[in-house]
Amino acid sequence: MLPLLQREIVDKRKWATEEEILNYFAIGQCTPGVIAVNTSTFIGYKQRKVPGAIFATLGVVTPSFIIILLIAMLFRSFADNVYVMHAFKGIRIAAGALILSSVIRLMKKNVRSVFQIALCVIAFVIVAVLGFSPVWVVVGAGLFGFAAGKVGKAV
Amino acid sequence: MTYFMTLLTLFYEYLLTGLFAVGGGLATLPFLTRMCENHPDWFSMTELTNMVAVSESTPGPLGVNMSTFVGYTVGGVPGAVVSTFALILPSVIIVLIISKFLSRYMENKYVQSVFSGLRPAVTGLIAAAAWTVIKTALFRFFPTALSDIPSSVDVYAVILFFVVLILNQIKPLSKIHPVVYILASAAVSVILKL
Numbered sequence: 314m315l316p317l318l319q320r321e322i323v324d325k326r327k328w329a330t331e332e333e334i335l336n337y338f339a340i341g342q343c344t345p346g347v348i349a350v351n352t353s354t355f356i357g358y359k360q361r362k363v364p365g366a367i368f369a370t371l372g373v374v375t376p377s378f379i380i381i382l383l384i385a386m387l388f389r390s391f392a393d394n395v396y397v398m399h400a401f402k403g404i405r406i407a408a409g410a411l412i413l414s415s416v417i418r419l420m421k422k423n424v425r426s427v428f429q430i431a432l433c434v435i436a437f438v439i440v441a442v443l444g445f446s447p448v449w450v451v452v453g454a455g456l457f458g459f460a461a462g463k464v465g466k467a468v
Numbered sequence: 469m470t471y472f473m474t475l476l477t478l479f480y481e482y483l484l485t486g487l488f489a490v491g492g493g494l495a496t497l498p499f500l501t502r503m504c505e506n507h508p509d510w511f512s513m514t515e516l517t518n519m520v521a522v523s524e525s526t527p528g529p530l531g532v533n534m535s536t537f538v539g540y541t542v543g544g545v546p547g548a549v550v551s552t553f554a555l556i557l558p559s560v561i562i563v564l565i566i567s568k569f570l571s572r573y574m575e576n577k578y579v580q581s582v583f584s585g586l587r588p589a590v591t592g593l594i595a596a597a598a599w600t601v602i603k604t605a606l607f608r609f610f611p612t613a614l615s616d617i618p619s620s621v622d623v624y625a626v627i628l629f630f631v632v633l634i635l636n637q638i639k640p641l642s643k644i645h646p647v648v649y650i651l652a653s654a655a656v657s658v659i660l661k662l
Contacts, residue, residue, distance in 0.1 A: 340566065340573065341563075342491060342492065343490070343579070343583050344490070344559060344562050344563055344566065345486060345487055345488060345489055345490050345558060345559055345562060346486050346489065346531070346555065346556060346558060346559025346560075346562075347492060347493050347496075347529045347530075347531035347532055347555070347556065347559065348491075348492040348493070348529070349528075349529040349532075350529060350531070350532065350556050350559060350560075351559050351563050354559070354560050354563040354564070355563055355567060358563070358564060358567045359567070363564065366560065366563070366564055366567075367560070370556060370560055373529070373532075374529075374532050374552060374556060376527075376528060377526065377527065377528025377529060377532045377533050377536065378532065378536050378548070378552055380526055380527070380528065380533075381522075381523065381526060381528075381532075381533050381536040381537050381540075381548075382536060382540060382545065382548055384522055384526065384537075385522075385536070385537050385540040385541065385548075386540075388518075388522070396658055399657050399658045399661055399662060400654040400655075400657055400658050401518050401521075401654070402605075402625070402657045402662045403628065403653040403654040403655070403656055403657025403658070403662060404518065404521040404522075404650050404653060404654045404657075405514070405517040405518060405521060405601075405604065405605040406605045406606070406625050406628050406629050406632065406653055406657070406662075407521065407628075407632050407646075407649045407650045407652075407653035407654070408517055408520050408521035408524060408601065408605070408650065409517070409598070409601045409602040409604075409605040409606070409629060410629050410630075410632035410633040410636065410649070410653075411524060411632065411636060411646050411649060411650070412494070412497070412520070412594075412597075412598045412601055412602075413598050413602065413633055414633055414636040414637060414642070415494060415594070415598075416591065416594055416595045416598050417637065419591045419594065420591055420595075423587040423588050423590075423591050424588045424591055428588075429587075429588035430588070432585065432588040432589045432592065433588040433589065433591050433592035433595070434592060435589075435592070436588070436589040436590070436591075436592030436593050436596070437592040437593070437595050437596045437599075440498060440502075440592075440593055440596040440597075441595075441596035441599055441600070444505075446502055447488065447498040447499055447502060447593050448484060448488045450589050450592070450593055451488045451490060451586065451589070451590070451593075452488075453589075454585045454586050454588075454589030454590075455582045455585055455586050456585075457585045458581045458582045458583065458584045458585020458586060459578060459581055459582045459585070461581060461584070461585060462577060462578060462580070462581020462582070462584070463581075
């Protein structure tokens with residue numbers, strides 16, 4: 314997504330500088346929601362304030378919305394086919410492996426210190442073992458980070 | 469539940485997801501596995517894993533792809549509109565607020581400490597969701613006793629799983645688009661009738 318945005322927004326339209334895009338992307342990661350959508354909302358706001366933000370957001374969402382809707386409709390009519398069922402067994406296996414692969418990458422980046430390992434394990438246990446909603450983990454970990462910053466300790 | 473109530477519940481569930489899923493599209497996955505547990509009549513874990521796989525293979529932001537697919541499965545086209553709208557609504561409002569004092573937000577040391585706590589925890593949340601997805605893909609039924617394990621594990625599935633995982637961890641191969649792995653894995657399963 315980032316390389317595409319750089320080409321369209323920075324090189325072609327000149328709506329933002331390279332540095333601004335990277336900043337938006339960084340802040341997009343630190344705000345709730347989908348990063349690509351957040352980044353587009355920022356760019357839209359910068360160009361034309363609130364209406365710009367709304368249209369940029371609609372623009373980034375619409376293509377995938379339509380594509381997925383078409384796939385979902387097709388999917389319904391083919392779901393009972395034997396070959397499709399076999400194929401989806403394999404697709405689920407690959408999806409599981411790819412998600413685990415992303416988790417490993419995230420861990421290498423974000424889970425290094427003893428504190429971080431503890432937070433990661435606690436979050437896993439609260440949701441996977443104890444069955445609580447992820448909302449509590451997000452709120453709790455945010456508060457914990459805030460408190461740790463207050464007493465001058467880095468997580 | 470009436471159709472209208474279903475849409476309203478879907479809106480609420482996705483509003484929560486949009487508000488608390490920090491760290492991009494994959495971070496919405498723990499909320500989706502939770503949705504599946506809370507509303508067993510909406511979709512099964514197997515269906516959710518299928519939807520995740522299709523969303524990963526399709527261009528566009530993963531979070532939006534998944535919200536559209538989940539919404540359509542639960543409530544047809546109106547469902548897809550409701551879930552995607554609810555997903556992006558909180559972030560649009562938050563981004564609009566932050567835009568007013570953009571440069572100060574990132575440099576604020578409290579914002580930074582909050583996120584230093586969030587990052588490892590969100591990684592743990594995604595790991596928990598990954599575990600749910602992997603369970604669905606690799607077990608015929610989930611073992612409740614140790615003696616159940618040999619009959620419950622799908623051995624070919626486990627082998628295929630590790631082949632994809634290891635290939636995807638090797639440096640140049642990790643750059644290959646997920647759709648290649650997903651299609652190759654689908655082809656292998658059709659040939660071997662997994």
